[in-house]
Amino acid sequence: MGDQDRRVRRTRRTLHEAFLSLVLEQGYEQTTVQDILDRADIGRSTFYAHYRDKEALLTTTFDDMRAQLETEFDRMSSAHRPIEVDRPAALIFEHAHRNQRVYRAMCGRPGGNLVHRHLHQVIVELLRDRLPPNVFGDGPSNEVIAQFYAAATVGVLAWWIDDDFRADPARLAADFRQLATRGTGALT
Numbered sequence: 494m495g496d497q498d499r500r501v502r503r504t505r506r507t508l509h510e511a512f513l514s515l516v517l518e519q520g521y522e523q524t525t526v527q528d529i530l531d532r533a534d535i536g537r538s539t540f541y542a543h544y545r546d547k548e549a550l551l552t553t554t555f556d557d558m559r560a561q562l563e564t565e566f567d568r569m570s571s572a573h574r575p576i577e578v579d580r581p582a583a584l585i586f587e588h589a590h591r592n593q594r595v596y597r598a599m600c601g602r603p604g605g606n607l608v609h610r611h612l613h614q615v616i617v618e619l620l621r622d623r624l625p626p627n628v629f630g631d632g633p634s635n636e637v638i639a640q641f642y643a644a645a646t647v648g649v650l651a652w653w654i655d656d657d658f659r660a661d662p663a664r665l666a667a668d669f670r671q672l673a674t675r676g677t678g679a680l681t
Contacts, residue, residue: 505543505553507533512550516598521551521608548607554599555611559619562588566619579673581620582646583666589650590662600647601654609647616643645673 511532515524526547530540544550565584589596599608621639629638649669653660 504539507535508540508550509554513595513598555615559615562619566623579670582669585646585650586662586665590658593658596654600650613643613647616646
């Protein structure tokens with residue numbers, strides 16, 4: 494059983510690496526299952542034994558990101574009760590900085606709209622599930638709050654990735670916190 498598990502993990506890792514490389518080179522939309530098979534040097538039946546299609550491979554990539562982020566969110570929410578609504582963005586920026594290759598492929602220009610929607614949904618679920626009930630009282634619902642912060646986080650993250658991660662993640666998080674908690678004031 495252990496050898497089989499090791500082979501499964503190795504095959505999935507090989508497919509995952511081939512997928513990320515291809516998305517970085519040619520974008521998600523242009524990457525085909527055949528491209529992945531050729532790059533990974535794996536047969537079609539092996540691919541389909543693990544994934545139903547290219548989107549399932551993408552979803553698995555986000556499941557891995559989600560699991561890592563959930564661990565960090567849970568650690569954060571136990572240390573900061575109640576959770577500050579802008580703090581998850583800081584965790585995501587830190588996570589992205591540590592995992593630049595994955596984020597470049599999944600969230601930068603090569604990833605495309607489908608990928609951005611997946612990431613947006615991951616952030617919504619992570620944030621929404623950890624907000625205290627009625628965090629703003631009679632104000633916006635937790636769903637609206639989660640959607641707002643997820644959209645802002647994905648937008649800033651996509652810009653940062655396309656800017657080649659030039660800003661320091663702590664500085665980016667501080668700027669995000671300022672905008673999220675105080676806004677920009679009068680823009681005119």
